[in-house]
Structure formats: C-alpha cells, structure tokens
Amino acid sequence: MDLNLSDELQAFRQTARDFAHRTIAPLVDEAEAAERTPLELFKAAGAAGFLGIRYPESVGGQGAGVLAETILREEMARVCSGLAAAISVSSHLGTYPIHEFGDDEQQQRYLVPALKGEVVSAFGLTEPGAGSDVRSITTRAVRDGDDWVITGRKTYITNATIADFMIVVAYTDPTAGLDGMAMFVVDLPDSKIEVTRLGKMGHLSSEIGEVAFDGVRVPARACLGGERGAWAKVMKTLGIGRVVVSGGAIGTAQEAIDLAVDYAKERPAFGKPIGTNQGISFPLARAEAHTEAARLAVYKAAWLYDQASEPVKEVSVAKYLAAEAAIGATDVAIRVFGGAGYVRGSKVERLYRDARYFPIVEGTSEIHQRVIASRLGL
Numbered sequence: 001m002d003l004n005l006s007d008e009l010q011a012f013r014q015t016a017r018d019f020a021h022r023t024i025a026p027l028v029d030e031a032e033a034a035e036r037t038p039l040e041l042f043k044a045a046g047a048a049g050f051l052g053i054r055y056p057e058s059v060g061g062q063g064a065g066v067l068a069e070t071i072l073r074e075e076m077a078r079v080c081s082g083l084a085a086a087i088s089v090s091s092h093l094g095t096y097p098i099h100e101f102g103d104d105e106q107q108q109r110y111l112v113p114a115l116k117g118e119v120v121s122a123f124g125l126t127e128p129g130a131g132s133d134v135r136s137i138t139t140r141a142v143r144d145g146d147d148w149v150i151t152g153r154k155t156y157i158t159n160a161t162i163a164d165f166m167i168v169v170a171y172t173d174p175t176a177g178l179d180g181m182a183m184f185v186v187d188l189p190d191s192k193i194e195v196t197r198l199g200k201m202g203h204l205s206s207e208i209g210e211v212a213f214d215g216v217r218v219p220a221r222a223c224l225g226g227e228r229g230a231w232a233k234v235m236k237t238l239g240i241g242r243v244v245v246s247g248g249a250i251g252t253a254q255e256a257i258d259l260a261v262d263y264a265k266e267r268p269a270f271g272k273p274i275g276t277n278q279g280i281s282f283p284l285a286r287a288e289a290h291t292e293a294a295r296l297a298v299y300k301a302a303w304l305y306d307q308a309s310e311p312v313k314e315v316s317v318a319k320y321l322a323a324e325a326a327i328g329a330t331d332v333a334i335r336v337f338g339g340a341g342y343v344r345g346s347k348v349e350r351l352y353r354d355a356r357y358f359p360i361v362e363g364t365s366e367i368h369q370r371v372i373a374s375r376l377g378l
C-alpha cells in the first residue's frame with residue numbers, strides 16, 4: 001500500500017529504500033552475528049543526509065519533516081530494524097534536544113558532527129528502578145561551583161557502548177517534583193562512567209548498555225536548556241520519537257507479511273500452495289489490514305507534527321497500533337513458514353525477535369493505552 005503521498009515524499013521513499021538496500025543490507029549479517037553496530041553505518045547515513053532529515057540546513061540537515069523521517073525508519077526497518085534503531089536514536093533522541101534546547105556552542109560541538117555521522121549520540125532516561133514511571137528516576141545532578149556532579153544509573157540505553165556523547169536526564173531539585181529535572185550532555189567514554197553491555201533477544205545489531213555515574217563532574221555548559229523544566233522537553237522529544245519508532249514497527253510488519261505471502265504462494269502441501277488454504281490466507285489478510293490501519297495512524301501523527309501540532313492521543317494510537325501490528329504480523333509469518341521460519345538465519349525469525357522491541361520502547365503498549373484512556377476521560 002502507498003498513500004497518495006506528495007511526489008517529493010514518494011521520491012524520498014525510493015531514495016530511502018535504495019539506501020537501505022545498498023548501504024545497510026550488506027552490513028546486516030555481520031552486525032547481527034557480532035551483536036555490534038558498525039560505526040561506518042553512521043558515516044554512510046550522514047554522508048547520504050539521512051541523519052539530519054528534520055534539521056535545518058544551517059546545521060547540516062535536510063529541512064524535511066517527521067513524516068519523511070518516519071518513512072525512512074520504515075524502509076530501513078524492512079532491511080534491519082536493529083541498525084535502523086541505532087541510526088534513529090543518534091539522529092533523533094540523542095540530538096533533537098540539542099537542536100531544540102541547546103545553545104549555539106552545544107549545537108556546533110555536538111549536533112553538527114552527529115548529523116555528519118562523525119560522532120554517535122545516546123539518550124539516557126530509563127533507570128533500573130524507573131522505566132514507564134519516568135518521574136521516579138533517582139539520578140541526581142548537584143551544582144558544585146562551576147560544575148555539576150552527576151550520580152545515578154541509566155539502563156537499556158541504545159548506543160551507550162558506542163556513543164561519543166549522551167543526553168542524561170537527572171533531577172537537579174527533587175523537591176520541585178517534575179519541574180526539578182534538567183538534561184545534560186555528557187561526553188563519552190569517560191573513565192569515571194562505567195558502561196556495561198547488555199545482551200538481548202532481538203535487535204542484535206543495535207547495542208544497548210547500562211551506564212553508571214558515580215559522582216561524575218561535568219562543566220556548567222553541559223546543562224542543556226536550563227537547570228529546571230526538562231520534563232516538558234523530554235516529553236516533546238519522546239513524542240516525535242514515538243512516531244518515528246512506529247515507522248520501524250510498520251516496516252517490520254510489512255516485511256514479514258510480504259515474505260510470508262511470497263512463501264505461501266510457492267510452498268506446496270497436499271498438492272497445492274499453502275496460501276490457497278483460508279487457514280493461511282485469512283491470518284495474512286488480517287495482518288495486512290492491521291498494518292495498513294497502523295500505517296495510516298502513524299502517518300497521521302507524523303503529518304500533525306509537520307502541521308506544527310503537538311498531538312498526544314494520536315501519537316499513542318499510532319504507537320500502540322503499530323507495535324501490535326508488528327507483533328501480529330511476525331507471529332503469522334512464523335506460522336506460515338513453519339520450520340523454515342523457526343530456524344536461525346531465516347529473515348522472519350529475525351523479524352519475529354525484533355518485533356518484540358516495539359511494544360516496550362518509547363512507552364509500552366500498556367502505557368499508550370493508559371494515555372488513550374485518559375484522553376477518553378477514564
């Protein structure tokens with residue numbers, strides 16, 4: 001399915017697809033096997049302009065919108081959702097706050113090289129004791145003369161093991177509640193910051209880690225956008241991130257459906273292709289319907305951002321539908337492939353593992369249902 005997108009966006013989709021096939025695809029097998037994100041990926045994405053889709057040309061961006069970035073993530077995820085996530089985190093979560101809330105010096109020092117792919121960024125919000133319940137983070141930043149001293153522990157942080165800098169969300173004044181949070185840009189690696197790799201079930205080519213700060217001293221200029229009031233900034237950053245990650249979910253779902261449809265047309269059983277049985281074709285039809293509905297919701301949320309709106313319910317609807325479409329479609333694909341889908345090395349096996357990422361990150365499916373319910377007055 002393709003919406004009646006503008007000629008410009010359709011051309012962009014083709015360029016993104018070509019990039020995914022020519023540049024990302026050759027890296028996938030080795031990156032997944034080694035569970036490493038190749039740094040040349042960022043350089044290639046930067047050179048092709050794909051790290052700065054939404055940023056203005058003045059900082060090296062393309063000046064396009066959230067819908068374009070969502071389409072890019074969709075096309076990259078069809079090839080490899082793990083590598084797509086690594087790129088997306090560096091080009092959005094770890095850089096958007098610098099563009100939106102950073103001063104000129106911070107933009108030149110961090111944003112500009114990140115958009116070229118010369119350096120990699122990460123975004124540290126989640127902690128061992130606080131994931132969905134973000135307000136319960138305990139990382140503290142205490143002012144000491146001209147410096148800030150950061151103590152705390154962030155976990156499941158994408159790109160933590162390869163990042164050159166990381167945005168860290170911390171309380172500067174816990175007595176002020178949500179108003180007492182700030183963001184800091186912290187250089188990595190640092191001998192006082194302990195980064196521990198974490199293994200996981202999917203997205204193997206996207207590295208994640210736990211990051212421990214034990215009285216880490218950073219200069220005053222590391223504070224991003226003020227000593228307080230970061231909560232709204234974090235939420236704004238996550239809002240767009242949720243739409244972009246939903247693009248990855250629908251790309252994952254569509255790839256699984258397309259592979260399974262092709263297989264169902266070819267694979268014979270009892271003298272005819274398995275796809276001639278409604279037991280195979282109807283689940284695929286349902287997965288296609290759910291994915292198409294999810295894509296519409298995702299594009300709508302992206303479009304709203306591009307119209308300068310700040311959607312909330314639409315973002316949660318999109319993220320929830322897209323994540324669940326990815327889970328449903330990859331489950332159907334494994335069933336259609338039978339044993340051929342369960343063995344290591346089959347693409348649907350990777351898609352199935354990768355899909356489990358989507359209902360967890362950037363707000364779990366339960367949290368998005370909570371947001372939708374609250375918008376219904378419940």
Ligand SMILES: Cc1cc2nc3c(=O)[nH]c(=O)nc-3n(C[C@H](O)[C@H](O)[C@H](O)COP(=O)(O)OP(=O)(O)OC[C@H]3O[C@@H](n4cnc5c(N)ncnc54)[C@H](O)[C@@H]3O)c2cc1C
Pocket residue numbers: 089123124125126130131132133155156157158159200203208357360361362363364365366367370
């Ligand atoms: C691969 C991967 C990459 C990640 N990358 C990053 C990153 O780069 N930066 C970062 O900061 N974080 C990152 N995360 C963390 C991610 O955002 C969190 O895992 C997510 O927010 C959920 O938090 P949690 O894991 O602590 O689960 P919890 O919040 O403990 O939730 C556990 C379960 O309880 C449910 N639950 C919680 N509260 C409610 C409620 N009120 N009602 C109903 N159900 C509820 C949840 O939906 C979930 O099913 C990453 C995670 C993964 C897996």
